Amino acid sequence: MKSIGNLDIREIANKFGTPLYVYDKSRIVGNYNRLYEAFSKYFEKFKIHYSVKANSNLHILEIMKNLGAGIDCSSPFELKLALLVGFQPEEIVYTGNYESFEDLEFVSQQNVRINLDDITSFWRLKKVSNPEFVSFRVNPGIGKGGFEGITTGGADAKFGVPYELLHQAYLDAKASGATRFGIHIMTGSNILEPYYFAEVLEKLMRIAGRIFKDLQIKPEYIDIGGGFGIPYTDDEIELDIETSARLLAEVFKDFVEKYDLGTPELKIEPGRFLVANAGYLVTKVTAIKNGYKKFIGIDAGMNMLIRPALYGAIHRVKIYGKDGAVQMAQVCGQICENSDILAKNVPLPEVVEGDILVFLDAGAYGFSMASNYNGRPLPAEVLVDGNAAIEIRRRQTFEDYISLINYRKLV
Ligand SMILES: Cc1ncc(COP(=O)(O)O)c(C=O)c1O
Incomplete structure (x- = not known):
């Protein structure tokens, strides 16, 4: 997988950062x-x-x-x-x-x-x-x-x-x-x-x-x-x-x-x-662990896409620019919960740190169910419209995250 609509996923990821929801x-x-x-x-x-x-x-x-x-x-x-x-x-x-x-x-x-x-x-x-x-x-x-x-x-x-x-x-x-x-x-x-x-x-x-x-x-x-x-x-x-x-x-x-x-x-x-099928969660591989199983860690987690943890839902996973399957892996986020495994036993090609990993069918009940759990910011959202990629929601900042808290050191 390389593109969403007319646009190259790596270019979108480089421009807006990851993790990122992209809608076609x-x-x-x-x-x-x-x-x-x-x-x-x-x-x-x-x-x-x-x-x-x-x-x-x-x-x-x-x-x-x-x-x-x-x-x-x-x-x-x-x-x-x-x-x-x-x-x-x-x-x-x-x-x-x-x-x-x-x-x-x-x-x-x-x-x-x-x-x-x-x-x-x-x-x-x-x-x-x-x-x-x-x-x-x-x-x-x-x-x-x-x-x-x-x-x-x-x-x-x-x-x-x-x-x-x-x-x-x-x-x-x-x-x-x-x-x-x-x-x-x-x-x-x-x-x-x-x-x-x-x-x-x-x-x-x-x-x-x-x-x-x-x-x-x-x-x-x-x-x-x-x-x-x-x-x-x-x-x-x-x-x-x-x-x-x-x-x-x-x-x-x-x-x-x-x-x-x-x-x-x-x-x-x-x-x-x-x-649903118009939305993609675009993430980056942060770490690969050869533990009791093969774990591929990404910069998104159940805080961003909770459906697998909530219902056991399945989202297909693709690696940018790579096809085939040479391994069975667990794709997990960085959240301190073991339900933060977004894809279990999925066949994947060889993956290295920095690869772009994309979840399909994430346009419904993805961002709308996202949270700040573990202090992770809400991702940005981008709309692909023809040849344009438009940021329709910017990534949450630390200032956004604390903006509603009444705390004496903030006033
Ligand atoms: C009252 C009502 N209408 C519409 C919907 C949308 O459902 P779906 O996304 O399955 O089309 C829901 C989903 O929970 C709902 O509760």
């Missing part, structure tokens, strides 16, 4: 267009809401805006980012969980549509506003994700209104004066199986269709969340997005007709699908 704009645009084309031909009303949590850099949000996307956010700060970039309130949905009064008050003041996590969220919202629009996130009793940590439906999941309580939730909302409605579901992330999306939608429609019909509700939207996966290894098969869209459309149309639900919009909230 053309990939983001390609991912968005592919998804949009697959769905828009089946749905009369359809909107992609980019999920900010995957990668919240303002420049990435701006790309989404220019593509015509809406936004899905999960916290007041994410919402502020979307507003800062210029998204209009009607283009934004807010899906939080265990929402506080303070969050609900702020979000409701921005006039964005909220997918409430529970009936108790609705009662809290009622105390701070008088919502005309109400949407609940449903837990349909089933869930599936790439890992347990990203499974967001079923009995062990903390998300959503248990479906058995959904009728009461909409009944209460209607009785309290709500006149406009939506519904939301998301049971897991990194799904590669098209039939699973249709299965979940079918369950949702069976649950909600009858409730909406009984309560004479015509939902403005049916929001099926994100979850569209990408292959992180060579063995995984890419999600067939065409088939996913077609299967979802079949279920959607059948049930909308059956329960006479009007013309709701289908909303999706992809994060990973749009940005």
Whole structure:
């Protein structure tokens, strides 16, 4: 591997330093267009809401805006980012969980549509506003994700209104004066199986269709969340997005007709699908240890890419300018945790100190989950746009790191 987009990785690394997140704009645009084309031909009303949590850099949000996307956010700060970039309130949905009064008050003041996590969220919202629009996130009793940590439906999941309580939730909302409605579901992330999306939608429609019909509700939207996966290894098969869209459309149309639900919009909230494979974590080899195993130490760690430590996630590793495999190695960071092994037993070519080592598919839940653990600075982020490499976030300095601390020697 030598380049990202049109640019040479070593030149980018020399210019901006390592460790460094690099995003390829053309990939983001390609991912968005592919998804949009697959769905828009089946749905009369359809909107992609980019999920900010995957990668919240303002420049990435701006790309989404220019593509015509809406936004899905999960916290007041994410919402502020979307507003800062210029998204209009009607283009934004807010899906939080265990929402506080303070969050609900702020979000409701921005006039964005909220997918409430529970009936108790609705009662809290009622105390701070008088919502005309109400949407609940449903837990349909089933869930599936790439890992347990990203499974967001079923009995062990903390998300959503248990479906058995959904009728009461909409009944209460209607009785309290709500006149406009939506519904939301998301049971897991990194799904590669098209039939699973249709299965979940079918369950949702069976649950909600009858409730909406009984309560004479015509939902403005049916929001099926994100979850569209990408292959992180060579063995995984890419999600067939065409088939996913077609299967979802079949279920959607059948049930909308059956329960006479009007013309709701289908909303999706992809994060990973749009940005994961557009992002690379570019690092430098700092040390090579022939211990009980072969360890290749790099200048990035779990503080920068936590997915391997958090879920056992796999990110493919490439060495700049070198191919083939002559050894099995453990690629580790400099953090004082043994979970700071970012790639285990990976086949690699001969590696020497100073080599550039690149993690693939790091554009989603990479930087957005990064921390300062062990006093390591947050890396810079660079966007490759045609022949230009633009620094879209500078590397954190020591001054940035301590800037929020009230300490007598700093004043
Ligand atoms: C409510 C909601 N929407 C969208 C997403 C984005 O998911 P993904 O990156 O799998 O598309 C998430 C991820 O956790 C989520 O919780």
